[in-house]
Amino acid sequence: MFALSSAPSRCGSGIGSGDLPVTAGLDFVQAGVATTSHDGNRLTIHQTSQSAILHWNSFNIGAQASVHFDQPGRSAVALNRIFDLNPTVIQAS
Numbered sequence: 001m002f003a004l005s006s007a008p009s010r011c012g013s014g015i016g017s018g019d020l021p022v023t024a025g026l027d028f029v030q031a032g033v034a035t036t037s038h039d040g041n042r043l044t045i046h047q048t049s050q051s052a053i054l055h056w057n058s059f060n061i062g063a064q065a066s067v068h069f070d071q072p073g074r075s076a077v078a079l080n081r082i083f084d085l086n087p088t089v090i091q092a093s
Contacts, residue, residue: 014089015062015089015091017062017064017065018062018064019060019062019065020038020043020061020065020067021058021059021061021067022058023036023056023057024056024057028054028055028056029052029054030053030055030081031051031053032047032050032051032078033047033048034047034048034052034054034078041065041066042066042067043065043067043068045068045069045070045078047069047070047071047072047076047078048072049072049076050072050073050075051076051077053078053079053081054079054080054081055081055083056081056082056083057082057083058082058088059082059084059088060088061090061091061092063091063092064092066092
């Protein structure tokens with residue numbers, strides 16, 4: 001008999017394989033217009049303004065996770081400010 005765990009597995013870097021970035025809560029959007037949505041291990045940032053400044057508590061992406069920026073056009077930009085004292089770890093392909 002095998003026991004299955006719903007806890008995310010931890011990679012050598014100390015982040016889970018399904019870890020996603022963490023927004024700075026109410027201070028997430030500093031300029032422009034953007035929202036987020038989750039679907040399993042996928043985070044989508046829906047940006048509707050041409051430019052946005054976004055604040056993150058961390059921006060780690062586990063090996064089984066993905067992040068997608070949905071922006072209004074090819075010239076749209078997003079400045080992502082990350083307030084984690086540790087370096088960001090991106091393990092996704």
